[in-house]
Amino acid sequence: xxxxxxxxxxxxxxxxxxxxxxGPRLGRHPRQHRGRRPPPVAQAARPxxxxxxxxxxxxxxxxxxxxxxxxxxxxxxxxxxxxxGVWAPLxxxxxxxxxxxxxxxVVLGLTAAGLAGLAAGPVVGRLADRFGPRExxxxxxxxxxxxxxxxxxxxxxxxxxxxxxLIALGRGAFPAISxxxxxxxxxxxxxxxxxxxxxxxxxxxxxxxxxxxxxxQADTRLAYTxxxxxxxxxxxxxxxxxxxxxxxxxxxxxxxxxxxxxLTDRPFLAxxxxxxxxxxxxxxxxxxxxxxxxxxxEAPRWTVSLIFALSCTLVVLCQTRVAKGVDTPxxxxxxxxxxxxxxxxxxxxxxxxxxxxxxxxxxxxxVGAAVLTLGEMLFTAGEYALSFGLAPDHAQGEYQGVFAVGxxxxxxxxxxxxxxxxxxxxxxxxxxxxxxxxxxxxxxxxVAGVAExxxxxxxxxxxxxxxx
Numbered sequence: 314x315x316x317x318x319x320x321x322x323x324x325x326x327x328x329x330x331x332x333x334x335x336g337p338r339l340g341r342h343p344r345q346h347r348g349r350r351p352p353p354v355a356q357a358a359r360p361x362x363x364x365x366x367x368x369x370x371x372x373x374x375x376x377x378x379x380x381x382x383x384x385x386x387x388x389x390x391x392x393x394x395x396x397x398g399v400w401a402p403l404x405x406x407x408x409x410x411x412x413x414x415x416x417x418x419v420v421l422g423l424t425a426a427g428l429a430g431l432a433a434g435p436v437v438g439r440l441a442d443r444f445g446p447r448e449x450x451x452x453x454x455x456x457x458x459x460x461x462x463x464x465x466x467x468x469x470x471x472x473x474x475x476x477x478x479l480i481a482l483g484r485g486a487f488p489a490i491s492x493x494x495x496x497x498x499x500x501x502x503x504x505x506x507x508x509x510x511x512x513x514x515x516x517x518x519x520x521x522x523x524x525x526x527x528x529x530q531a532d533t534r535l536a537y538t539x540x541x542x543x544x545x546x547x548x549x550x551x552x553x554x555x556x557x558x559x560x561x562x563x564x565x566x567x568x569x570x571x572x573x574x575x576l577t578d579r580p581f582l583a584x585x586x587x588x589x590x591x592x593x594x595x596x597x598x599x600x601x602x603x604x605x606x607x608x609x610x611e612a613p614r615w616t617v618s619l620i621f622a623l624s625c626t627l628v629v630l631c632q633t634r635v636a637k638g639v640d641t642p643x644x645x646x647x648x649x650x651x652x653x654x655x656x657x658x659x660x661x662x663x664x665x666x667x668x669x670x671x672x673x674x675x676x677x678x679x680v681g682a683a684v685l686t687l688g689e690m691l692f693t694a695g696e697y698a699l700s701f702g703l704a705p706d707h708a709q710g711e712y713q714g715v716f717a718v719g720x721x722x723x724x725x726x727x728x729x730x731x732x733x734x735x736x737x738x739x740x741x742x743x744x745x746x747x748x749x750x751x752x753x754x755x756x757x758x759x760v761a762g763v764a765e766x767x768x769x770x771x772x773x774x775x776x777x778x779x780x781x
Contacts, residue, residue, distance in 0.1 A: 382498045382558060387510060389554035390491060393454070394514045396547020398521020399540055400461075403528055407537045412467055422474055423481075424725070430481030431721045434714025435575060438489030441710030442563055446493035449710075450555045453490050457483035458548035464541050485717070492713025496701055497561040504645075507697045508636035515628045519621075564707040575715035580764030581703050585716045587760060588699075589723025590753040591649065591692050594656045594685055596727035598624060601735055602663060602682075611671040612678055620682040627686045635687075636694035645698025646761035652691035653754015657747035659685035664735075664743040695757070696720075703764045 408419045441449040460479040467473050499506035524543075528536045575581060603617045639648050662681030666674040696716075704712030734742035 379498070379500055383506060385554055385557045386494055386498050387513060389551040390510055391513050391517045392547050392554065393551040394517035395521045396544040396551075398518035399525045399528075399547075400521075400544045401518070402522055402525045403537065403540055406529065406532075407464070407540075408467070408473060410532060411534050411537050412469075412473065414470060414473060418470060419473075422470075422477055426474070426477040426481035427484075427721075428725055429478060430483075430485030431718045431725075433482040433485035434489045434717045434721075435711055436714070437486035438493060438575075438710035438712065438714030439708075441490055441493040442708050445561050445563060446490060446497060446710055447555060447558050447561050450490045450494055451552050453483065453486055454548050454552035454555065457487075458545045458552070461541060461545045461548060465538060485721070486714070488717035489710045489714030492700070492717075493710035494555070494558075494561070496704075496706075496709035496713070498558070503701050504636055504639055504694065504697045505633065507701075508633045508694060511693055512629045512632045515625050515632075519625045564709075575704070575708065575712045578712075578715075578764070578767075580760060580767060581712065582715065582719065583760045584699055584703065584757065584764055585719025586722070587719075587753050587757050588649070588692075588696055588716070589719045589721070591652060591656065591750060592720050592723045593727040593730065594659075594689055594692070594750075596724060597660065597663075597731060598682070598685055598689075600728060601731045602678075605663060605667070605735070606678060609667040610674045610678070611669075612666065612674040613671070616675055616678055620678060623679060624682050624686045624689075627683065628690060632690050632693065635690040636697070639694040639698050640702075642699055642702035642761055642765045643758075645695040645702060646758040647695075648691050649695035649699065649757040649761075650754045652688045652695060653751045653757075655684060655691060656688035656754075657750040659688055660747050660750070661743065664740070699757075699761055703761065703768065705768065 404423070405416070405419055408414045409416050437449065437453060457480070460476065460483055463476045463479070467476055495507050495510065496503055525540065528540045598620075602620065606612050606616055606620075607614050639645055659681045662677050662684060666677040666681065669677065700713060700716040701709070704716075731746070734746045738745070
């Protein structure tokens with residue numbers, strides 16, 4: 314169950330942490346644009362020869378077909394998620410079985426590095442806003458390839474800490490880069506485009522994890538080395554595919570918007586932190602449910618595999634449909650509000666599975682997983698609409714990076730919170746967890762409303778690019 318864009322904490326779910334993170338979108342502000350969508354590509358007339366003002370390389374400013382740009386970006390992200398899927402189930406075992414480190418040291422190091430990596434998002438996002446997400450994206454992917462390749466040089470604790478910190482910084486930056494790319498390329502349909510990418514992301518991560526399973530079965534230094542090589546190749550292949558995009562110039566600052574940094578935008582930060590509370594469903598699915606099934610229910614352990622397969626299949630098939638019509642921040646806030654009670658109901662179904670016989674338990678677990686996945690899809694659609702729509706167009710990268718920090722904090726603390734509430738506190742803890750999900754969902758619309766009112770209205774988004 315793959316990935317949101319942020320680092321992969323040892324106890325965290327991979328699906329929301331793998332990338333685009335945690336990548337939101339949104340283009341239109343006024344709802345009256347629906348049904349009368351402006352042309353998706355802004356054509357600009359330029360002389361056929363000579364240098365263009367503002368484009369020192371010279372030549373005409375060209376706008377490519379939006380479908381071509383989207384396919385190139387989709388292919389780049391699919392390849393990257395495929396590599397992430399191969400490596401995600403291996404990272405702890407590689408350091409333990411191949412390098413020889415203790416499990417406790419590996420888990421502690423990965424957790425600390427993951428939290429440190431969150432700081433990279435806002436910084437790299439601001440660079441993407443200033444210089445263009447294409448160039449920053451290529452540089453970031455190449456740097457992450459080098460960091461991944463350095464895994465093969467790790468021989469002890471010192472090297473381990475250095476390399477995983479570099480990798481975590483790259484993962485922390487990835488949501489900002491991918492979010493800025495989606496914001497530019499997605500144009501007026503950013504949310505729908507991001508939903509399609511999320512479906513592809515799940516397909517790629519699951520496919521990659523199956524390949525990673527072959528490495529786990531072999532459990533040799535050579536097999537781990539091949540897996541690292543595959544991860545490195547995925548970074549480089551993604552960089553080449555991103556290089557096929559035209560230059561995506563920075564968006565001019567909106568008139569009257571002033572100079573505002575995402576980290577000082579308190580309503581936006583509050584929305585991101587509420588999202589971090591709701592995103593605990595990811596860790597609940599990928600970490601807590603396997604433990605709960607194995608140790609607290611009568612269901613067979615292979616039910617875990619059924620649940621993962623069901624959840625991923627539903628996301629691949631239904632995410633785009635669920636996100637349809639979720640375009641504005643107001644749409645996103647309503648959808649996030651609905652996700653809270655749905656996630657809470659799913660959690661209580663999973664809790665109830667511990668009180669019944671085998672086949673009833675299996676039924677409750679599968680129904681609970683399906684309901685939880687519906688909550689995930691509602692959350693994801695709302696998250697994209699809010700994080701794109703509440704961000705100024707000229708600062709999409711920076712805002713996506715900051716949004717990923719809020720979501721990443723939720724993913725980082727989720728294992729501890731879920732352990733305390735579900736495995737230590739007993740039934741009262743489960744009901745407290747359900748209440749927490751409902752409350753977080755209910756709070757999103759008023760907080761998002763404050764954030765939206767602080768933003769000037771803006772024209773519809775367009776897809777533009779400078780030929781390079």
